Amino acid sequence: MKRIGVFTSGGDAPGMNACIRAVVRAAVYKGIEVYGIRRGYNGMIKGEIFKMESSSVSNIVQRGGTILKSARSKEFMTREGREKAFQQLQNFGIEGLVAIGGNGSFTGAKLFYDEFGIPTVGAPGTIDNDLFGTDYTIGYDTAVNTALDAIDKIRDTADSHERVFFVEVMGRDSGYIAIPCAIGGGAEIVMIPETETTIPSIIEALRTGWNRSKTSSIVIIAEGEVEGGAMKVAAKVQEALPDMDARVTIIGHVQRGGAPTAFDRLLASRLGIACVEGLLEGHKSMMAGLINSKLVYTPFEETFTKRKLINPNFTKMVEVLSV
Numbered sequence: 001m002k003r004i005g006v007f008t009s010g011g012d013a014p015g016m017n018a019c020i021r022a023v024v025r026a027a028v029y030k031g032i033e034v035y036g037i038r039r040g041y042n043g044m045i046k047g048e049i050f051k052m053e054s055s056s057v058s059n060i061v062q063r064g065g066t067i068l069k070s071a072r073s074k075e076f077m078t079r080e081g082r083e084k085a086f087q088q089l090q091n092f093g094i095e096g097l098v099a100i101g102g103n104g105s106f107t108g109a110k111l112f113y114d115e116f117g118i119p120t121v122g123a124p125g126t127i128d129n130d131l132f133g134t135d136y137t138i139g140y141d142t143a144v145n146t147a148l149d150a151i152d153k154i155r156d157t158a159d160s161h162e163r164v165f166f167v168e169v170m171g172r173d174s175g176y177i178a179i180p181c182a183i184g185g186g187a188e189i190v191m192i193p194e195t196e197t198t199i200p201s202i203i204e205a206l207r208t209g210w211n212r213s214k215t216s217s218i219v220i221i222a223e224g225e226v227e228g229g230a231m232k233v234a235a236k237v238q239e240a241l242p243d244m245d246a247r248v249t250i251i252g253h254v255q256r257g258g259a260p261t262a263f264d265r266l267l268a269s270r271l272g273i274a275c276v277e278g279l280l281e282g283h284k285s286m287m288a289g290l291i292n293s294k295l296v297y298t299p300f301e302e303t304f305t306k307r308k309l310i311n312p313n314f315t316k317m318v319e320v321l322s323v
C-alpha cells in the first residue's frame, strides 16, 4: 500500500486532531503518502481530497474539533453515493482509508469494503464511549471532565439556593457519560438508557434526602433515557412535588469541544498509529481499540452490532454514595 486517506466522520470528539496527527505522522514515518479527506463521506463523494505532509498537522495535538471537519452523510448510505466516493478515491490513487468516527462511520466503511474492496481501519472517535471493541473511545474522557466541571459549578448554585437540579448530559444510547458524572459529581440519582429509573423512585429518593436534612440535590440524566430527557423528567417530578424549587440544565454540545485531556491525546495517538499499521498489515474493515490497555482490532460489524455493557454496579454506587 503506497497511498492512504484519512477522514473524520459523525459527531466530533476532542482528540480527533491528535488522531489525525498520529495517522499522518505514522504514514510519513512508514514512507507512504497520506491524503486528507474533508467533511467525512460527503467530502469523499465530492473529491475534497488533498495531500498532507508532516507539517500539515503541526500544532493541532492540543486542539478540540477536527481540522478535517466532520459530517453525517446521507448520500454515502446509498449505493450511488458510495460509487461516486470510490471513483474519487480511484482518481487520487487512494488504496486504503483510516476512518475516525463512531458506529455510523464504521457501518458505512464496512459496506464500502464489501462493495468496492477499499479497506478501512477505524479509530473510535465519539464522546459516547458506546463502541464494542474498546474500553475507551477518543473524546470520552474529555467530555466527562467537561461535564463534571459544569456539574461542580451547578452544585455551588444548587447549594446556595437549596434547589434540585436536573442536569442532562449527552449519550444518545448509553449512560457512559452520565455514570461518572453522577459518581464524581455527587449526584443523588442517575438515569441512563440501559436501566430503568422510574419517576416514583426519583420522588422517593428526593424525599428521603430532604428527610435527612439535605437541602439541595442533583439528578443526572443521560439524554437517551426512556422518560425523554431532563425537561420531561423535571416536569413530571415537579407535578408530584409542587413545592420543589427545581431548575433544568442541559449541558449539550459544550461536551463535544475543548482541548483533549492527556488521556485522550495518548489514546488518540496510540490508535492513530495502530490504524496505519493495521492497514499495512492487511486489516480490512477493522477498528483499533484498547481493551485492558492492550491494542486489539475488532471487525467493524461487531463494533456496532454488539453492545458494550455498562457495569450495573455503577448505578447502585450512586445510591450508596448519596445516603
Ligand code: F6P
Pocket: 011, 102, 126, 127, 128, 170, 171, 172, 223, 256
Ligand atoms: O454521538 C455523539 C453525540 O454527541 C451524542 O451524544 C448526541 O446524541 C449526538 O452526538 C448529537 O448529535 P448532533 O451534534 O448531530 O446534534
